[in-house]
Amino acid sequence: MAKTESALNPLMKHRKRLNETTMRELFAADTGRFESFSASAGEILLDYSKNRIDAGAMKALIGLARDAGVEARRDAMWAGEAINITENRSVLHMALRYGGDQPVRAAGGDDIMPGIREVLERMRVFSDQVRDGSIRGATGEQFTDVVNIGIGGSDLGPAMVTLALEPYSRADLRLHYVSNVDGAHMGDTLKRLDPKRTMFIVASKTFTTDETMTNANTARGWLATALGDGAVNDHFAALSTNLAATDAFGIRQDRIFGFWDWVGGRYSVWSAIGLPVAISVGFDNFKAFLDGAYQMDRHFLETPLEQNLPVIMAVLGVWYRNAWGFSTHAVLPYDQRLSRFAAYLQQQDMESNGKSVTLSGKPVQWPTGPIIWGEPGTNGQHAFYQLIHQGTDVIPCDFLIAAQPHEHLPPHHDKLVANVLAQSEALMLGKTKDEVVAELKAQGLTKDAIKALTPHKMFPGNRPSNTLMYPKLTPEVLGALVALYEHKVFVQGTIWDVNSYDQWGVELGKQLAKALLPKVEGMTGTEGHDSSTQGLVRHYLALKG
Numbered sequence: 387m388a389k390t391e392s393a394l395n396p397l398m399k400h401r402k403r404l405n406e407t408t409m410r411e412l413f414a415a416d417t418g419r420f421e422s423f424s425a426s427a428g429e430i431l432l433d434y435s436k437n438r439i440d441a442g443a444m445k446a447l448i449g450l451a452r453d454a455g456v457e458a459r460r461d462a463m464w465a466g467e468a469i470n471i472t473e474n475r476s477v478l479h480m481a482l483r484y485g486g487d488q489p490v491r492a493a494g495g496d497d498i499m500p501g502i503r504e505v506l507e508r509m510r511v512f513s514d515q516v517r518d519g520s521i522r523g524a525t526g527e528q529f530t531d532v533v534n535i536g537i538g539g540s541d542l543g544p545a546m547v548t549l550a551l552e553p554y555s556r557a558d559l560r561l562h563y564v565s566n567v568d569g570a571h572m573g574d575t576l577k578r579l580d581p582k583r584t585m586f587i588v589a590s591k592t593f594t595t596d597e598t599m600t601n602a603n604t605a606r607g608w609l610a611t612a613l614g615d616g617a618v619n620d621h622f623a624a625l626s627t628n629l630a631a632t633d634a635f636g637i638r639q640d641r642i643f644g645f646w647d648w649v650g651g652r653y654s655v656w657s658a659i660g661l662p663v664a665i666s667v668g669f670d671n672f673k674a675f676l677d678g679a680y681q682m683d684r685h686f687l688e689t690p691l692e693q694n695l696p697v698i699m700a701v702l703g704v705w706y707r708n709a710w711g712f713s714t715h716a717v718l719p720y721d722q723r724l725s726r727f728a729a730y731l732q733q734q735d736m737e738s739n740g741k742s743v744t745l746s747g748k749p750v751q752w753p754t755g756p757i758i759w760g761e762p763g764t765n766g767q768h769a770f771y772q773l774i775h776q777g778t779d780v781i782p783c784d785f786l787i788a789a790q791p792h793e794h795l796p797p798h799h800d801k802l803v804a805n806v807l808a809q810s811e812a813l814m815l816g817k818t819k820d821e822v823v824a825e826l827k828a829q830g831l832t833k834d835a836i837k838a839l840t841p842h843k844m845f846p847g848n849r850p851s852n853t854l855m856y857p858k859l860t861p862e863v864l865g866a867l868v869a870l871y872e873h874k875v876f877v878q879g880t881i882w883d884v885n886s887y888d889q890w891g892v893e894l895g896k897q898l899a900k901a902l903l904p905k906v907e908g909m910t911g912t913e914g915h916d917s918s919t920q921g922l923v924r925h926y927l928a929l930k931g
């Protein structure tokens with residue numbers, strides 16, 4: 387959509403107007419600002435009033451989404467059109483959590499729902515049997531540890547969800563996630579495990595990813611050394627779209643859980659890739675996670691753009707990226723169990739919209755995906771928030787907070803809530819020179835000391851944030867939150883006119899690593915490489931000894 391550049395230009399007039407005021411002034415002028423700029427989807431409230439917006443800017447931003455064809459493209463995605471054009475694939479992760487009774491078709495083919503339901507049923511039976519001990523290891527012992535071996539979407543989703551849903555897990559069934567090809571990851575994990583009680587799940591959409599296959603081979607060797615080759619069968623399961631490769635690895639048929647090429651890796655936690663989650667928290671809770679996402683899908687599909695949470699969050703992101711030039715976006719859950727949420731969203735967002743050509747292959751003329759980062763509060767407050775408050779970059783933030791904790795440990799949760807509200811308020815209000823001077827005067831400081839300190843103690847304010855508030859971090863709420871961000875990424879990709887569903891940018895590094903392996907193994911020479919790479923290989927080989 388070559389229209390994007392000209393469509394983004396009108397935003398500048400709104401930016402100009404809003405640049406002449408502050409959110410502090412906008413709040414002072416309108417006591418109903420929270421009501422005007424908040425919206426809900428199911429149990430999730432989005433307060434977006436602490437943004438540099440007014441009704442005119444929001445109208446323009448929603449108009450931008452509408453003109454970009456978000457509704458038509460959303461419907462095309464759900465209708466199974468191959469909107470992932472570079473791989474000629476449908477994008478149907480919504481089908482994995484669909485709770486309705488209509489057929490869903492990928493690119494005009496057969497109904498995909500029976501296949502989805504069949505795999506879900508097999509996941510239910512298998513996870514129940516691992517949990518109740520009817521599936522056991524080769525020596526007859528019950529599994530106490532399950533190691534998921536996968537990377538990217540085959541790791542980040544289930545690892546994030548397992549951590550987030552810890553209150554639903556059992557103390558006697560521990561989940562481990564090994565992703566890195568760095569042997570430290572596998573080595574440190576195996577060190578604490580008893581092979582007799584350990585199950586490995588090899589999770590890989592392609593079943594060719596080098597890190598995962600290397601880790602899977604190491605795990606198989608470790609198991610076979612301890613229990614014999616014959617035991618491997620009882621201790622391995624596989625999650626993949628590449629059933630031939632899982633077979634070749636030697637995983638028995640009834641332990642292979644398939645999915646489909648219309649499920650992108652970073653959108654696969656809803657598929658068989660969610661099996662470790664089902665084992666950890668029980669299938670009913672995994673199903674509730676799917677149901678929460680389905681409710682968000684319905685909201686996304688059925689709600690007018692003006693009240694549509696993913697659309698609102700998406701256009702605000704476009705507003706800051708394109709009209710204000712802010713290049714990063716922080717996701718700050720005040721929810722310790724969401725400690726991997728930002729890492730998960732990094733793949734979801736940056737692998738999706740980190741693109742610089744349009745759908746028609748032309749260079750984009752506008753900035754696309756921002757850098758996504760974040761850590762849970764309140765920890766971040768004592769680390770990087772300094773820069774968010776007083777640094778030279780403006781960083782739009784998403785704050786996430788539950789009203790109810792899972793544990794009864796007063797006064798922890800009220801303190802947590804007070805902190806998250808304080809942060810968004812502080813970012814918005816800032817602290818003026820007059821306020822600083824009055825404060826220092828009240829502390830009895832001398833005139834000179836006040837003069838010297840004042841610039842350091844001022845806060846610019848007018849720094850934007852969204853707050854997402856939900857009753858409790860249940861499986862349903864988590865599913866809805868993840869789906870909310872998925873759809874936000876979709877809407878932004880549509881406005882930026884990029885393919886959010888391929889990831890060619892990860893390929894070059896993979897190719898070069900393959901070519902460099904024999905060289906770092908010292909098997910072949912480094913001619914043909916640049917002098918830096920040659921020098922580093924030489925130095926490595928000398929150090930390696």
Ligand code: F6P
Pocket residue numbers: 537538539540589590591592593594595598651652737889892
């Ligand atoms: O290299 C990137 C990537 O392809 C991601 O998109 C994907 O989630 C990850 O690797 C893992 O891929 P697989 O599940 O096929 O092992």
